[in-house]
Amino acid sequence: DAGVIQSPRHEVTEMGQEVTLRCKPISGHDYLFWYRQTMMRGLELLIYFNNNVPIDDSGMPEDRFSAKMPNASFSTLKIQPSEPRDSAVYFCASSLKGYEVNEQFFGPGTRLTVL
């Protein structure tokens, strides 16, 4: 398996623009997680899905952020409009259902810079 795939790997945009980050989880995994990593706040869970349904979005910072999972093999995280404080590395992770549900497999991340 290719592991969790994220695109793009790097994104540079200007304040006010819409940004869409993409994730393809490992085939057969039931859970998908979106994280944000910054120097100031460390690794934060933004939202997670189970069987394509959003379960907990309490970590989503504000209405500018939205996430979707239209099918089992694809998810997006959208920021509209983007702001400089959104600059961070965004990780997608997936995991299996069952007792090992918490063993999460991470993608390489998308480094977002908002100017």
Next chain:
Amino acid sequence: AQSVTQLDSQVPVFEEAPVELRCNYSSSVSVYLFWYVQYPNQGLQLLLKYLSGSTLVKGINGFEAEFNKSQTSFHLRKPSVHISDTAEYFCAVSAGNKLTFGGGTRVLVKP
């Protein structure tokens, strides 16, 4: 709710020396415990995990960790580090479907 504290933000260590990274957690329920490693410009990789059973857990790359319930700790150790162990290490705790990560410990291995 659970929380994780990694007591050292940075640990410099010489090559072939031992290293210990400290992790304390708090939780009102039984938890699973994990250590992840993040190499520069990469995502996190699982080093080892404690789900149940033996309190001494062995992971990849020669790392091991010991679960101590009374002290609510899960410290990570390696008896002899290599240059390639330079990375950031994250302790994590879960109850339910979510992982809560500590702030990370940067390990810099010097020749």
